[in-house]
């Protein structure tokens with residue numbers, strides 16, 4: 001007992017004697033870094049007398065895209081805490097640390113080594129959350145010579161099959177339709193057969209600008225403990241060239257901390273979540289958002305308990321319906337919907353490029369050095385916190401990538417790298433489908449393209465910007481303005497027939513060919529300078 005996690009060691013449990021009559025079934029149970037849930041399907045029916053849990057810190061999972069340092073710290077620290085909790089329950093955990101000299105750096109090779117060490121009767125694992133890792137898992141039986149049982153990941157409201165059944169035969173998929181079915185199926189915010197409050201959606205109340213006089217609540221962040229600090233040192237050593245800084249690390253790394261973060265959100269931010277969901281303010285990264293995606297996507301919280309906590313806040317009168325419905329829709333609706341889209345459309349989805357965008361990602365996405373203040377703010381927050389909220393992702397960094405025609409795969413890899421909550425199953429549809437319309441409308445009914453006026457309306461960014469948001473052309477004009485119109489002109493054949501794009505195309509129809517050509521030329525000159 002008492003081994004440091006720098007070493008690989010079985011701490012508890014005795015291996016059954018070999019060749020002594022009836023051999024007990026010995027299962028090697030694999031827990032990946034985003035599967036940190038006590039009720040994980042791979043851990044069900046675990047026999048503490050015979051089974052061993054295998055957890056592996058491997059360099060490849062940190063580098064297949066160069067993840068933000070905070071994301072790697074979060075995953076590895078949470079893995080170490082989870083292993084300690086299993087051990088405290090008397091479960092044998094074979095934990096391979098990143099700096100174990102024998103560590104091969106890859107999941108499959110580590111499983112092969114573990115099978116040689118333990119000679120299990122079978123391997124049990126929960127389906128990985130990502131296509132790439134699922135393909136690896138499908139090879140584990142052949143690679144190890146040991147039978148592998150892959151269990152479904154049932155930590156979601158909807159199984160993959162449930163989504164596929166919903167999607168089958170539908171001409172267009174829309175989140176709102178799926179969400180209503182989920183509300184009914186799981187009896188969330190329902191009064192009998194009807195939605196609470198008489199409407200399914202209260203978004204009309206949820207698009208307010210944040211008045212300067214409204215203060216935002218201090219948020220529950222967590223001081224790194226000894227385990228997290230040890231991982232931080234390791235990450236600085238192994239991943240020193242990765243994006244982002246560790247100074248502001250404050251993410252919950254245990255289930256107990258994640259529950260505290262959830263309580264803090266429900267009590268202090270949820271009541272105003274709806275009102276200011278789309279607002280942005282310089283120097284205020286969190287506003288009234290939940291900050292719950294990083295622990296949720298690791299498995300430290302379940303979506304069911306989060307929705308139940310939000311609904312309870314409404315039922316007890318501590319949060320209004322527009323806030324609670326808006327929040328529940330993100331989790332019960334969007335999160336489940338994008339997972340369904342991902343698994344239904346992979347692997348072809350990864351190559352989607354309906355708008356034929358080919359531009360390289362500008363360097364300022366990594367440095368944050370740009371005179372466009374909205375982008376500089378969003379990227380600076382991303383560096384410091386591995387976080388920016390949805391509207392910054394969608395309407396600032398995403399909108400710019402859409403308008404500038406950045407190649408979908410480049411911007412998609414950027415989103416996967418830079419956020420503490422980023423996993424391909426949730427990030428890819430949001431990027432390809434929602435932010436850059438690369439799937440041509442599978443996810444969203446129209447591109448989320450906007451000029452500087454939208455950013456000005458929803459934030460205080462434009463005030464201190466080097467550009468002038470009210471100017472449409474000229475050297476001081478906000479680049480979002482001419483990029484927006486040039487985008488519409490460039491994509492006219494593809495988008496003008498979309499009824500939801502009718503208004504801007506009507507405006508454009510009133511412009512002379514010369515005016516249109518001048519806008520295109522100005523946008524092109526800007527893009528050439530990037």
Ligand code: FAD
Pocket residue numbers: 288289290291292293294296297327330331334335336338388389390391393394398415416419421422423424426427428430431434435
């Ligand atoms: P809140 O605003 O408080 O929302 C509550 C919860 O709802 C979130 O924690 C999340 O679990 C869920 N949620 C909200 N919006 C979405 C959405 N569009 N899709 C799926 N779930 C949603 N979310 C991720 O979890 N991982 C990602 O890798 C990711 N990449 C994104 C990339 C782009 C281009 C965009 C536009 C959005 C992305 N999102 C991603 C969705 C969303 O931006 C984040 O979930 C959210 O910002 C996380 O912060 P929060 O926990 O404070 O969320």
Ligand code: DLZ
Pocket residue numbers: 031032033034035056057058059061062067071072075076128129130133423424
């Ligand atoms: C993201 C991540 C990182 C950085 N490191 C590890 C790791 O060392 N070991 C591990 O088991 N998982 C890690 N992960 C999470 C995996 O990448 C994740 O399981 C896949 O992306 C599937 O969702």
